[in-house]
Amino acid sequence: MIKNGNRIEELQIAYIGGGSRGWAWGLMSDLALSPELSGTVKLYDIDKEAARRNEIIGNRLTLLPESQGEWRYEAVDTLEEALRGADFVIISIVPGTFDEMASDVHTPEKYGIYQSVGDTVGPGGMIRALRVIPIYVQIAEAIKSFCPEAWVINYTNPMTLCTRTLYEVFPEVKAFGCCHEVFEVQKLLADMLADLKGITGIRRDEIKTNVLGINHFTWIDRAEYDGKDLLPLYKEFAQKYYKEGFTKQKKEHWMNQYFDSAHRVKFDLFLRYGIIAAAGDRHLAEFCGKAYLGSPEDIAYWKFNLTPISWRKENRIRLMEQSERMVNGDEPLKLKGSGEEGVLQIKALLGLGDLVTNVNIPNIGQMSGFPLDSVVETNAVLSQNRITPVAAGRLPAEVESLVLRHVANQETTLQAGLHQDTNLAFRAFSADPLVSIGVRDARDLMQEMLLNTKEYLPGWELG
Amino acid sequence: MIKNGNRIEELQIAYIGGGSRGWAWGLMSDLALSPELSGTVKLYDIDKEAARRNEIIGNRLTLLPESQGEWRYEAVDTLEEALRGADFVIISIVPGTFDEMASDVHTPEKYGIYQSVGDTVGPGGMIRALRVIPIYVQIAEAIKSFCPEAWVINYTNPMTLCTRTLYEVFPEVKAFGCCHEVFEVQKLLADMLADLKGITGIRRDEIKTNVLGINHFTWIDRAEYDGKDLLPLYKEFAQKYYKEGFTKQKKEHWMNQYFDSAHRVKFDLFLRYGIIAAAGDRHLAEFCGKAYLGSPEDIAYWKFNLTPISWRKENRIRLMEQSERMVNGDEPLKLKGSGEEGVLQIKALLGLGDLVTNVNIPNIGQMSGFPLDSVVETNAVLSQNRITPVAAGRLPAEVESLVLRHVANQETTLQAGLHQDTNLAFRAFSADPLVSIGVRDARDLMQEMLLNTKEYLPGWELG
């Protein structure tokens, strides 16, 4: 990497995963739209074909006339090839296939346990974590060997345990996890200002928020626009739309149907706890036991959706076909900003302008009341070659208690995953608020789920 | 009170409550059997008739030939009369009637929530706490006014919140809570030594235990007999009796049927967490959500009992009749040691011999990892006019997490009760692991339960 004033050349990025496409193309666009940056992106995916298609698409995107940075994409065969010389490592993988994910999400339904996503906490998130931990152990060791000074950006879920595993294995790693869920809440606050105050055109990054918690169960205890406190307004907003929910008038898009909500869970949580729950309702609900996930009817009442794996499979086919068309030239390529912050973060870390945003990193004190070293999500200042979390303060006692039980479970899951320990795994599994079933059923359920995913659990003794 | 060498004369004890009889008679017997003590017991109960009957019974007991201490029992009409001049205050009340308790225990069954006792945590324990808090506020203020130097022994449940309220209102109070649940586990360990090692005749106080946690969810991480570690043996014991449960051969007694268990919950918890859960299975189960309380069948499987309020009502009639007979002289009075430690504790605090036992008092550091000032149960040294908790150390992470969520709920419940705050009450109510139902149902349930008990909730606005 070479820095010439405000231009960075020969930057080297390792992209691990990305075969699932959406994320990768967004990043490619964002890179192409950054005049200050140029370099090479090495694509590594266990699905080599997917990596090769992305190579083709990336190299085409960079040739578009509106493309500003010069980038070369190169699919590689090994993790080592991707990592050697990397300045940045981006990780966005799927642990296992959608078949394993189907087990994560749907097996618990036999016991009346519904999960809207199944990739963070709950029985599904926990089993997914057990799959992801050995993969991240391997990645962490490779980073330690091949690019210990690189910055590592994680997008994989479960975010907390992916990031936590990297630090556990290689404590000096310069890694952080990124998630756009808080952004969506900032957008909601902007929509609120339009709805209640007629102030339109506000960008989500003009809404200033103090973020506390853990990924997908983050909270906002201060929010301001133009220096004014937004919490009293949010109370009004939550009360106004509590019953009906709030939906922004917008073009319907198939992609949104399973991810959208009417924010009723968020409103209910606000009215209960007095601060803003800051993630999508689908994610929030999974941390709250059966409160919003009692039954399919319950979920419909709260106006959010379960995300069936069948949809993910269909969507994957659509993306593959789209990828095919893009590779074949049947679909014109377009540069379009992703709205994600990945490239802004890279620029900040390269010294091209500080950025304050929310990231997932180990707790050095930014979350008072949380154990040190657990991975938390708060704002941080990203500046040249450094991330410094802000001191976010402390959650209200009742919210803190809700969050801390998940932190405890995640730490136990980490140890279970590192040591292939079924007993520890069950401590975490049975303590999840969604696993509110008899302990015998819980044992059976966990065993079934582990067996369904056993291919990805090397070293485990599974009966 | 006058101390003559090892004899204490003119000791004054205020007994608040006790109309429910069993506890009172046990204490009366224990006092009568203590040659070192004599004095007056002032009996105050809102059921004045009950107090008067106890007065008669107490005075008769003291006349029995085998009685050694000289005691005078006196029913009084006001709290003030009971407390003025008291050296010790014993509190053992029932907040509300069995009708309110029936609501505590049985209303949640409509939503599939079963409670084996309903007086500690869970929806029932929490509503009971709301009833008890204003009563204890009043008692604490009276103690502050009339006998601030007295030692206060609490037997009422919910133990933690009764004791906590006393300290919140009058921080200098010299109060502690006592409970015999740990004793029963020490007896079980003695039975284990008989069963596995053939060592018989061990008294439960010869089993040395380190106690950690909160009342009815206490744990033992070290247990010794004759200096030998009992945990490896307990593992063997738990495995041996895991399936069938362990029942000591003993005379069947009606009183035991609802209180007994086969310890299967305890064995399961031990095999899951590696340390000994130290309370009756009925109590332990209530802290663990649906794990052992999924359904009546589940409960039968785990071999413990729900305690229906109908039984309590019948038992009460039996006790009233017995009381009648004792007052009328139709039933001969007998002195019989209660097996409780109350009088031993009184003696220790009077300087007649140190005692190390488990008590419930505010945390000054004895429970590492727990918030200061929350009421915890650990061992303490009782010596003349002083209780000093021992540093009990820290629970294993997963157990700590299970216990801390209840500590947080109890603190919230206290604030809800002190401020008659429905919103705070619902934070605690909905966070209880047993309230694993939709948030709408939870709201309905709490509202119904509050209304059922509203006579005992002065100052609350209940829709």
Added chain:
Amino acid sequence: MIKNGNRIEELQIAYIGGGSRGWAWGLMSDLALSPELSGTVKLYDIDKEAARRNEIIGNRLTLLPESQGEWRYEAVDTLEEALRGADFVIISIVPGTFDEMASDVHTPEKYGIYQSVGDTVGPGGMIRALRVIPIYVQIAEAIKSFCPEAWVINYTNPMTLCTRTLYEVFPEVKAFGCCHEVFEVQKLLADMLADLKGITGIRRDEIKTNVLGINHFTWIDRAEYDGKDLLPLYKEFAQKYYKEGFTKQKKEHWMNQYFDSAHRVKFDLFLRYGIIAAAGDRHLAEFCGKAYLGSPEDIAYWKFNLTPISWRKENRIRLMEQSERMVNGDEPLKLKGSGEEGVLQIKALLGLGDLVTNVNIPNIGQMSGFPLDSVVETNAVLSQNRITPVAAGRLPAEVESLVLRHVANQETTLQAGLHQDTNLAFRAFSADPLVSIGVRDARDLMQEMLLNTKEYLPGWELG
């Protein structure tokens, strides 16, 4: 205050103190050089004449052709007049006169205690704090009454206790303390890069530092330029100049003679503790007992200076004469950036661009290992109407111990000052590392110093 896009109009600033001139003129210049800002500055000083002179000078400065913001200066007679309607409050006062300061600095010399400044810790700083506390109690109450929403910037020493008192009296105050000592160390690091690497022209704000500690005893455990770690270079630098000291070639200026040093104390502390002590040597030395202040010869050896009060008095006359000439028009007025950050901070808080800089505010967790609520100095993000400290992490154990004893002393001094408690005052006084004398002498010394300053100690009983 009116915000028009990026222009702020009708801003109202209360300037409390400032009669000592230097600081006030710098701020006036900085305001005049800020095209985005205009408004009114209300000047309040107990020396009304000084305020009136500053009014004249300020209004003249704003008329200079190169002046960009439109400002009106107005001397007022009461604190209330200054504060009513204020958006910002700037406090820069001298507690007592130079006679009291002479006692602070020189009385301890009778006992062999030398102080290089005498305004922060040590016997002088502590007695100064006792004078300043009642004044800040009064200011805090006035802010609470007249402008509770205003931002308050404190420049008075002792910085920590001034800021701490504001928060103690009015916990919602939006106050922070500013100090340029860390800037000087950033400049030293820039000089180091020139000296060792030939890289010149680096601005001090291009040196990125992580700041930890308390005012005048701050430390830097990470420092970077262009993303590169500067600590290894600083080690080289400290070793190279350890013996001779480092002095930048620059025009000699009388003002610098007492404030300058050759950084030998800093180098010695670095070689002892491995991180950078980040304040002037005169300040650092006072926190370290006799290590660098054993005798005048010792001080000369370490190449820094004691600052005699006689010099301050002479300097004050020079400034008064200069003020006279400026008022009379005998000395031409010039606008000249002060190098201070006050106006940058005001702009950031007005929403004109975030700023990361070091400030003194209560600890909400930014300094791990320090008591909550104690005032600490770390970096913070200043943004619109908000200051968010960054999580600075933790000092090495030995440095932490050195700093924490001063934190403890400051908390005791605060209580002593608030309650006029001589016994508490002596606990703090005698625990200062500089007061390394017999306890009898220490009592005599404190008593003499208190009597010397008794006019400023209302409510104290001083024998």
Added chain:
Amino acid sequence: MIKNGNRIEELQIAYIGGGSRGWAWGLMSDLALSPELSGTVKLYDIDKEAARRNEIIGNRLTLLPESQGEWRYEAVDTLEEALRGADFVIISIVPGTFDEMASDVHTPEKYGIYQSVGDTVGPGGMIRALRVIPIYVQIAEAIKSFCPEAWVINYTNPMTLCTRTLYEVFPEVKAFGCCHEVFEVQKLLADMLADLKGITGIRRDEIKTNVLGINHFTWIDRAEYDGKDLLPLYKEFAQKYYKEGFTKQKKEHWMNQYFDSAHRVKFDLFLRYGIIAAAGDRHLAEFCGKAYLGSPEDIAYWKFNLTPISWRKENRIRLMEQSERMVNGDEPLKLKGSGEEGVLQIKALLGLGDLVTNVNIPNIGQMSGFPLDSVVETNAVLSQNRITPVAAGRLPAEVESLVLRHVANQETTLQAGLHQDTNLAFRAFSADPLVSIGVRDARDLMQEMLLNTKEYLPGWELG
């Protein structure tokens, strides 16, 4: 070891050190006076001749008609021989000779630093610690190898660092440190009751105290006799005898002259801090910098003594001569209770009766506000095969700060000793409140002291 009811037979005790005699003879007497115990004491000392003399004396003592326990004393040649099979290990050694101790105590006098004992903190205590650490590393490893289940009682100074080293090297060690300084303060409180209230004949163990702090800088914040608070009385006592000091009328004995004091330091500390400093004045003074140790005149004013090493050398000769006479039969042997608690502690750990007393063990929470694992002195319950510290609570803020700086220094000293690190050693050395001299002098002094003791500092690079 065999337990027969209340009799313990074939107990095996390893006595490490003891060549300095006084301690050893006391223990031998106490053992002989214990009818419940019998067994073997293996004596190991690097001065083999001393061990052999003790063997002879011990075996003679056990033959005295009034001797009740049957003991066999056996001098052994290796640590291993002493430890193999041991149930208890008693360690009471002198690290180095009196020549090294002379350097510890007297070398600092060149710089005006006076030490009344020189074996705990201060420059002397710290250098002594560096000698003792490698010896205790060796002992800890031997215990781990040869008797890992044995209870280890340490009497060597510096108590804290000896005990701390054992736990650092072998965390499972069952070790504790014992010191009689608190007992002396309990005796003083008994004398106070005689002096002020005419209550005589009170045994020191009837005075109940809550002990907080570290060895030789312990504090008592609650003290009671017969359930009554003694602190108000102690205030009266301290004021009455503040000027003249308090001396009990007793037979003069040469042994006491250097160890005695008039308690003026204790009284002064009480009047300053409101709680009782609980060690001899000679020890307390050394923790307080120059407060009571400014000069020999100062020390005389406070009515305590420096303990010159010349006296220790002479005393040693006296003890050797006495030993000689005892071995030769020229001096009749007598059994006389030592007043120490060692044998009581042994009995308690053998299950012959609980004992609550003050011991030095790692902090598991018994000292709130102190770092975990640092060795602290509080009360503990000694029972069969277990020591459980009581939760002692927290020191007042100002006292806590005074004590914590020594805790920090001790931790640094430990690391310096374990890693032979001169730089770390100087951090601790220079931070000691007594080392209140210029940093250059401090370096010279430490270097000289290290060289004087270099024979006992294997692995150190000392210029």
